[in-house]
Amino acid sequence: MKKHDFIVIGIILAAAAVLFAALHFIPQSGAYVRIEADKKVVETLPLNEDTEYEIKTENGTNTLVIKDGFAYVSEADCKNQICVHHRKINKNGESIICLPHKVVITVVDKNADSEIDAGV
DSSP: OOHHHHHHHHHHHHHHHHHHHHHHTSOOBOSEEEEEETTEEEEEEETTSOEEEEEEETTEEEEEEEETTEEEEEEEOSSSOHHHHSOOBOBTTOEEEETTTTEEEEEESSOGGGSOOOOO
């Protein structure tokens, strides 16, 4: 093999590594928002449909807004308002958490209601 062959092979391997990293390590946009209150899934909403959803728990109320493929909390009656000030989310695995209300809003790639539960 000549020096130019090694250069071509190196370029091909580098391009393959960049493509692999782009596909596996860069977060992809999710399709749904799963809403959990007190560790129970209460609703799963699609990110591609603009809507407003009121999350009522025994600890308080949060208002979730889905608009233009992003989800965010517009209002909450908790003291610290951390969930309201959180940035908009749309990537798989991103969450907005309201600890006082025990609410977790997570972006997922599949509708949790359509998955088969293999629980014990």
